[in-house]
Amino acid sequence: MKKLQLEIIHNLSRNDKFELVHLLWDDIAKEQYEIGIPEEHQKILAQRLERIKTGKASFRSWDEIKRK
Secondary structure (H helix, E strand, O other): OOHHHHHHHHOOOHHHHHHHHHHHHHHHHHHHHHHOOOHHHHHHHHHHHHHHHOOOOOOOOHHHHHHO
16 A cells, blocks of 8 residues: 555545445455355354354353453
């Protein structure tokens, strides 16, 4: 990224910076769908969903996670 571009970004208002981040994130997310989900990740997700479906999954509260 060029110095001038960084300078422009630096001088944006807070709201404009948030809008820029949102636009960038949407653009990145769009690319993610073009790339696809790796097969190994799909397997892990399928296993976890199956554990939930069969009642074998265990969950923790957010408070418990924060304590650890």
